Amino acid sequence: MACDFCGSLKPAWSYTTKSFLFELGPGTIIRCRGNWRACDACKPDIDAGNFEPIIDRLEAGRKEQGQEVSASARANVKSYMEEFALHRQGEAVKHEPKPPAERPFEVAGNELIN
Numbered sequence: 001m002a003c004d005f006c007g008s009l010k011p012a013w014s015y016t017t018k019s020f021l022f023e024l025g026p027g028t029i030i031r032c033r034g035n036w037r038a039c040d041a042c043k044p045d046i047d048a049g050n051f052e053p054i055i056d057r058l059e060a061g062r063k064e065q066g067q068e069v070s071a072s073a074r075a076n077v078k079s080y081m082e083e084f085a086l087h088r089q090g091e092a093v094k095h096e097p098k099p100p101a102e103r104p105f106e107v108a109g110n111e112l113i114n
């Protein structure tokens, strides 16, 4: 699970948006809906509508993986985030602590069952 904005692996917040369509590239339209995860670093920038620092983090992360982010990709990501902001519903919600992983057994009664 990663931050849907910068790609960090520690998302701590969720934003809800209305469903919307976004043209990712020529002929590629995606439907965005539901929950967007955000990390602690991105949240204040998202709330301020300040997307450049987020895109800088995204680009830095991509570069670590040996990927280049072109100027047009940056512009595209920015308009994607602006669409997010337009369709956002309410404030971010802090993720609850995760529930414990499902136990590998269940109690079937008071006696041990073989």
Ligand SMILES: [Zn+2]
Residues within 6 Å of the ligand: 003, 004, 005, 006, 007, 008, 038, 039, 040, 041, 042
């Ligand atoms: Zn982030």
